[in-house]
Amino acid sequence: MTNANLSSEAGYSHAAGIFLNAEFMNDLRLQMIKFARVQVRDEQLAEDAVQEAMLSAYQNIERFSRQAALKTWVFSILKNKLIDLLRKEKRHTAASQLEDGPNINGEELIEKLFNEHGHWQKNERPQKWDNPDHGVENAHFWRVFDACLNALPEKYSRFFMMREFLEMDTAEICHNEEVSVSNLNVTLYRARLRLRECLEDSWYQKEKSS
Amino acid sequence: MMSCHQATQLLSEKLDRPLNTKEKVALGVHTTICPPCRRFSQQMEELRSISKRYTQDPDAT
Ligand SMILES: [Zn+2]
Numbered sequence: 001m002t003n004a005n006l007s008s009e010a011g012y013s014h015a016a017g018i019f020l021n022a023e024f025m026n027d028l029r030l031q032m033i034k035f036a037r038v039q040v041r042d043e044q045l046a047e048d049a050v051q052e053a054m055l056s057a058y059q060n061i062e063r064f065s066r067q068a069a070l071k072t073w074v075f076s077i078l079k080n081k082l083i084d085l086l087r088k089e090k091r092h093t094a095a096s097q098l099e100d101g102p103n104i105n106g107e108e109l110i111e112k113l114f115n116e117h118g119h120w121q122k123n124e125r126p127q128k129w130d131n132p133d134h135g136v137e138n139a140h141f142w143r144v145f146d147a148c149l150n151a152l153p154e155k156y157s158r159f160f161m162m163r164e165f166l167e168m169d170t171a172e173i174c175h176n177e178e179v180s181v182s183n184l185n186v187t188l189y190r191a192r193l194r195l196r197e198c199l200e201d202s203w204y205q206k207e208k209s210s
Numbered sequence: 211m212m213s214c215h216q217a218t219q220l221l222s223e224k225l226d227r228p229l230n231t232k233e234k235v236a237l238g239v240h241t242t243i244c245p246p247c248r249r250f251s252q253q254m255e256e257l258r259s260i261s262k263r264y265t266q267d268p269d270a271t
Pocket of ligand 1: 215
């Protein structure tokens, strides 16, 4: 690798400290692989994307003085690589072929949430979101969020992640996944309905219900 | 008058495309008089900002 861009020896050794922290680097790698795998189902392609993102971080080592900065940067590289992969790959598992999966989805979900006039059922109305103040750490919230995301049918979480994590626009997702705009809109709507409810029940309202 | 089902669907679509004037007015009227949908609207914004933090927060993923 070139070291022509190294601004100072001190900056370098500080950044190198992050890269030499084996535990942090390994955690970061596992997080990236997990993130890549849910979106690109080919394991090898996902691993390759992670490696390339890691490598380009290493080539820009002098930029990072904090772990958080490295993480943000390496994930934005990874996101771009995943988008490229999704674009290139004419998917053998196009989302249009994915099942909605078990659990309450589609029309059933709408009937559970709204009455015959389309108004909220009394016990399904959104509640105020207060962060629980029993001193839980941030990491706990993300575990709940992950669990809610994993509980979604595959097609829902896939579209949701493309839109919200990879920040692809709707035209691009429709083109890539061969679905109509209205199909995408309805799927994103249902994914958000379920995520909203799951977060409310499992995080924001947890104290009141248990 | 728009139903809550229709309002929430538009509140979701608002995150994916610009709403037209007619939709904005109808939605505005509905959320003014419907507290649950007003709350839903804030929570959709919150869901988006949570998603943005997902790949930035050192504790996440
Ligand atoms: Zn309403």
